[in-house]
Amino acid sequence: MTATPQTPQNTASSETGARAILSVKGLTVGFSSRLVLENLDLDVQRGEILGIVGASGTGKSVLLRSVLGLVQRQSGQFIMFGHNTEKLSRQERLAIERRLGVLFQHGALFSSLSVLQNIQVPMREYYTLPQRLMDELAISKLELVGLSPDAAHKFPSELSGGMIKRAALARALALDPQLLFLDEPTSGLDPISAEEFDDLISTLRDTLGLTVFMVTHDLDSLSQACDRIAVLAERRVLAIGNMNDLQKNPHPWIKSYFTGKRAIRQWDKN
């Protein structure tokens, strides 16, 4: 890269958080006059697992999708890997996209391709690798996420919900991304699988130095895997911190979320 975009926003970001791998600044998103997110600020630190919680329909998926550029925003900026995403050339954008892995809420596997081919799509797109190596890598990813190699030749319509999630995670990990976006990764999984999933995410973070941006409702995930939790409500990030911080928060929704019956049961367990 020859010229690094040196913008006021960039310098500002390195002051507030030099470790921030992604910062969202003043994000406003709305659909037909109704605002879903308004002036939202959020920093994701390098190497952390950030959990996003919020009532259904508060815009967690919208936040994730607008960071990825899939939803039009009214205003706001994203600084990703130290670059303002608005001011990127095509090549820089590609280089950044190559470092992102995304697990969509419903998997979004390509229905006409087998699981193996699905995992190989990003590899094919960005690199020229021998087919044998791609097969081995794809099987390796598949087993890393806890699927058996038998699933490799199945098509998405032949998989269960949990298997779809895992296969989609394997695809998201295909290029060993640095920043991983997960939209409700453990919903629809049995508790044991969900726990394995959390362990997997933590392991990947520890070994690969992944940063994880995870939308989740799973209190287990929140307490086991997440370093920090951001609560989304009233169109912005209402509170951010670890479990203990949030439990002390007086806001009624946060209070009932983190000290409700389910949450208490969670504490009894630990």
Add this chain to the structure above:
Amino acid sequence: MAPQGSDLAASGQPPVLEADGTSASGVLLVSGSWTIETLKDADSQVDQTLKETPSVKQLDLSGLTSLDTSGAWVIIRLLRGLGLELSSATPINPDHVSLFEAVAETNLTAPTTQKNLNFFIALFQKTGEDVVEIYKDIKILAYLAGEIVSCLLKGLIHPRSLRITSIVHHMEHTGLKAVPIVAMMSFLVGAIVAQQGAFQLRKFGAEPFVIDLVGILVLREVGILLTAILVAGRSGSAFTAEIGSMKMREEIDAMRVMGLNIIEVLIAPRVIALIIALPLLGLVANLAGLVGGGVLLWAYSDISLSTYITWLRDAVAINTFLVGVIKAPFMALIIALISCSEGLQVGGSAESLGRRTTAAVVKSIFLMVLVDGLFAIFFAAIGF
């Protein structure tokens, strides 16, 4: 600039795999960056080393700068190829230990590859599958036809089960909204037939007979057949896509478990709507075709509109018109049944939706032309 700033294009040092000093020492040095960015290079070096099969006892990873799961797999593959355990790779960076351990547990069983069939066997297999497919098609068409008849009979007793709203909705979409394009197309086809006919018949001095040609051709064959082909492409494909995507998203299953009758709710309204709409569209097409022929002859030959109409009256009779229109409901039935049955057979993938939609249009057009031919033979035989 910030340290992360300039690393967008960075790919680290190239991966290196080399023997330590003399190859007799049995130690291989692994150094550089072993990540997906440089994986092709790394993989070919591993292949090279495995081909030479030196006696290696140990792997020295001290020069390894960065590693990801892909790079870890290639190193594991090297170890396996050399018949070594993970423990003979030292020193492993503490950050990399669990990564190596996790990757070492993958790819333990050789992948099952589907073996390629011999060309002739594959051909026979495909033929067999196609035959079974045709049998299944016939079965499902017969089933649908029977269900629709029973649905109609039930409708006589309980008119509510006929879903009038739905029928009207589909009539609007398949019929009313198709009127402009059908009229336009028939007008042009009528004009083209008239122009060609006039041009050829002029040589024999039989130009007025072009009116017979236009009248009979448009009313008996072209008007209905072209309309039906247009509707197959327009509404048949829509039926398949609608029902197919409902099938894909389990909406059809949801209806079934709610006790809704798929035939009654989805199929019968479409079939009935089309059976009513297609003859009406055929009527529009006939009229537009005749007008097209008349306008062209008035402009292109010396046949005035009033001559055209008088001559046409002698040339065609009511049976000419009926022969055409009688075919319309049958064609509607073919289009609706085939496209609904293809829709119901859509599988789980986007590709199968596309394939079924194509099949619906192709099959219904082919069958319509076939049926049209049978009707032509039949009417000729009874002298109608």
